[in-house]
Amino acid sequence: MRQLSRMVVFSLILVFMVSCSSIQYEQAAPYQQTIETAREIGNSLISQPGNVTAVTIAVMHEGKIVYSDGFGRRDIELDLPVDGHTRFNIGSVSKTFIAASILLLQEEGKLELDDLVADLLPDFTMVDERYRDITVRMLLNHVSGMAGTNWRDGFSATVSPTYLHDTLEELGQSSLKHDPGAYSPYCNDGFTVAQALVEHLQGIPYPQFLQERIFTPMQLNDTSVGFHPQENNMAYAYADRSSRLPVEIVNIVASGGLTSTAEDLCKYAALTFSPSVLKADSLAEYLAEQKPDYVEDLDFDRTLTFGLGWDFTSWQPYQQLGVQVLGKTGGTFQYTTMLFVVPRSRSVVALICSGQIEPISQTLPIMDALLKETGQIPPEGKNDPPEAPGEKPLPEDYQSYEGYYGSPSALYRIEFNRESSSMQLYRFEGQSFELRVSALHIGEGIYRDPEGTQFALRTVLGVPALLNINGSHAQAEIQMTRLPELPEGLEHGFTETTWLPTNFLPNDLYLQYYSTSFIAELPSYLILDGSGTIPYAISSATGTTMALPVVRDQTPPRLAKDGQLIVGSFKCTDVLNIQPLVDNERIEVGADNSSVWRKLEDHVLLSCKVPSGGRIIVLGSDYDNIYDTLYDKEVPSNLEFAGGYVAFIADSPTIFEPSFVPAGGER
Structure with missing residues (x-):
């Protein structure tokens, strides 16, 4: 089976409605162009190349839902269509709900947005003493400085009752990548801490708080935390539009764990139109841009004008025309969501689908129409x-x-040619830095490449940075920052190798492996390749620190006493230390490690019964996912396997007894 690709980013939009009784339906004739655009996009998504199988779109104007429709099949096997009550995971649109929850607590006098989190939540600690300066507001606008996301058990086939506790425990061993308030790289963990804050101050689980304070009062009858145990109207996700994927449970609840419909999102977004569930002061705060400190050093506006839970509190092309449009994206491994809201005209466009799309560009034509x-x-x-x-x-x-720069996906080197007045951008391609962009200086530190893409070089809070300029608009986002020059010669125990997790859980949906390496030009940095290529400053014989203040989801690796590599909440073993698989070996899993790895170098036929609660994953020699019982379901019997690695996984003591014969041989 193909390995599932990680979605960036988890996102949502929370908005307020005048009152549930004001939501009415009217005939769609006056909105013909909008409806035609929505239908064209819905039909295109389920027919164009990709993995989208189900789409729901709803449009509201002047507080009334003027269009709602479904496309594709929510259940391919039973040939069931998508309707107005078909539920999808909405990913990070969930963030706007926790932001509203915090504002409700502020109205009750339980907290203030600028209170220090450490004073309110005793269980919140970090190794980095700067954590004491993190405010409640910083949890909701991505400026806390926390590393990013606790991935372990975050996306699972089962509900995790311990994810919140585990995340706080992991944060207790973590540091910050920048001073609180300085920058705004996307950060899921901040919203998880906000969830812990709600539960601590209210004394009830967060799902119960949402049901009592938001879902029920707003009559969001198709919205909940995750899918129901006996779900009868959900959109399943499929690989290659044919193989049904396991039901996705997002345990990162406050950051991305809600399930809803396009119509419910419209009803919820209507809360932004005027004071109702939130009072006037709270509503104003909820719709306002939340600026990090670094914007004071910029002569550009930001492309993503983060609010409390929002990706943007104004969309620049519309803002220039005097129209405020708010937006929130949402993405999980299996679903994508987009929510646009225009408070002044009480307009909303909501799109949710199974599968991965670029949410803004696909939904924007409907909003525009x-x-x-x-x-x-x-x-x-x-x-x-x-x-x-x-x-x-x-x-x-x-x-x-x-100098050398780091971005979320690659390493770069910037040089200049004075004769041609140009900047050269070299990208590291595994062995050397190769020229990728040559851009002419057109004035004021702005450079343009032959395709018309414009970049700016600026120093923000003392850090040199390369910014991407958003077309002809006066907006830019930091794409990469320069790596600090570090002294050489620090002895350490890191090596160039590949690492596989030994505490991977049987219901985790996404298996991530890592590799560590070095670059001759940056001898004091350890390069960690996982979902991206991130350099970490080697700080001790066994530790590293974050050196890129604007890159999301960083996990500075460190070596444990037993030689394992700790990457975030994952413990990983060096593939060079993995033992060969022995025919009919009795493998016990779940005592010390939930994942036991074995390697095979020969071309064999592999067989193994899968005990109850167990899981087997087979990786090729290139670490590509060949087989996974969570997805493939069938018990591996005479599975042809030309060398690689096998993981035997269980979270309680379990025995596996694999066997194999040479390919072409007889069992």
Whole structure:
């Protein structure tokens, strides 16, 4: 089976409605262009290449749902269509719900947004003493400085009763990547801490709080924390539009664990229209941009104007026309969500689908059509593109930006050519840095490549950074920052190798392996390859620290006394230490480790009964996922296997007894 790819990012939009009784339905004729656009997108998503099998779209205007429809099949095996009550995971749109919950507690006098979290939540501690400066507000706008996400058991086939506790425990061993308030890299753990805060101050589970304070009062009858145990109207997700995937349970509840419909999201978003569930002061705070400290050093607006739970509190092209449009994306391994909200006209566009899409670009045409059709923005004119500025001499400080940079996905080196007034961007490609971009300086530290993409070099809070400029708009986002120069010669125990997790759980949906390596040009950094390529500063014989303040989901590796590599909440073994599989070996799992690995170098036929509660994963020699009993279901019998690694997984004492014969041989 193919290995599932990680979705970036988990996101949601929380909005407020005038009152549930104000939600009415009317005929769709006045919104013909909007409806045609929505139908075209819905039909396209289920037919174009990809893994989307079910789509739901709803549109609200002036507080009334004017369009709602489903596309594809929620259940391919039973040929069941998508309807208005079909439920999907909404991913990070869940973040707006925890933000509203915190504001409700503030209205009750239980806390203030600028209270220190450590003063309110005794169980919240970190190794880094700066954690004491983290405020409640910082949990909700991505500026806390926490590393990112506790992945272990975050996306599972079962509900985890310990995920919240485990995350707080993991944070207790973690450090910050920047001063609280300084930068705003996306951070799921902040919302998990906010969930712990709600439960601590209210004395009830967060799902109960949501049901009592939000779901029931707003009549969100199709919204809940996760799918129901006996779900009768859910959109299943499929690999290659044919193989049903396990039901996805998102245990990162406050950050991405809610389940809903497009219509319910419209009803919920209506809460942003005027004070109702939230009072006027809370509503104003909820809709306001939350700025990190670094924006004071920028001469650009941000592309993502984070709010309390929102990805953006204004969409620049519409903001320039005097229309505030809020938005929140949501993505899990199996589902994608987009929510646009226009409080002034009480308009909402919600799209949810099974499978992965780019949510903003796919949903924006519906929002655009609605705004034009209702006269909120003018039709597009025939504006001639602005004349491209010419080449300018390099700025006087250009040499201060030379060096090595880190981004979420790769390492780069920036150099300059004074004769051509250009910046050269080299990307590390495994063995060496290769030229990827040559961009001319067009003035004021801004560079343009041959395709028209523009970059800016700026120093933010003392850190040199490369920014991507958003088209012709005065917006930019930090793409990468320069790595600090470190002294050489620190002795350490890290090596170049690959690592496999030994505490992977039988219901975890995503198996991640890691590799550690070095680059000659950066001898004081350990390069960790997992879902991205991240350099970490080697700080001791067994430890590393984060060196990139704006990269999300960092996990600085460290060596344990037994030689295992600790990466976030995962314990990993060096593949060089994995024992060969012995025919008819009796393998006990679940005592010290929930995952026991064996390797096979020969071409064999592998067989093994899977005990109750157990799981087997087979990786090829290139670590590609060949077989997984959680997905493939069938017991491995004469599974042809040309060498690689086998994981035997259970979370309680369990015995596996695998056997194998050479491929082509007889058992």
